[in-house]
Amino acid sequence: MYDKNNVFYKILKSEIPADKIYEDEFVLSFYDIYPKSKIHALVIPKNLYRNFYDFMQRATSYEQNYFFSSIAKIVEILGIEKSGFRLISNTGVDAHQEVDHFHVHILGGAPIG
Ligand code: AMP
Secondary structure (H helix, E strand, C coil), X not given: CCCCCCHHHHHHCCCCCCCEEEECCCEEXXXXXXXXXXXXXXXXXXXXXXXXXXXXXXXXXXXXXXXXXXXXXXXXXXXXXXXXXXXXXXXXXXXXXXXXXXXXXXXXXXXXX
């Protein structure tokens, strides 16, 4: 069950600010507040899913395709499509997922340690 008591839900509802990179009807991207690389962006769907697995179980194929296509678009906005990047989606307890709203990290901008 999705729990609305999480920080990304508050960002979606504009209850707290975010440094936005891209936004449309279905997707929001913003910079991670504690960057772990030169460029550290987050991408979230606007519909409510707990994590990658929940998203793949419950979202429509259209929504899934739209979301992952949007990541490629955001990579281009960030200008790192040629230099390279890493995608991460921590899912659940063993992966130490901190925020229970599905998100993908985009790390890049310089060689990643
Ligand atoms: P995860 O461990 O995959 O759930 O990562 C959650 C990420 O959200 C961490 O990298 C945090 O630095 C980031 N984060 C937490 N609060 C905020 C916020 N208010 N704005 C932007 N990023 C945040």
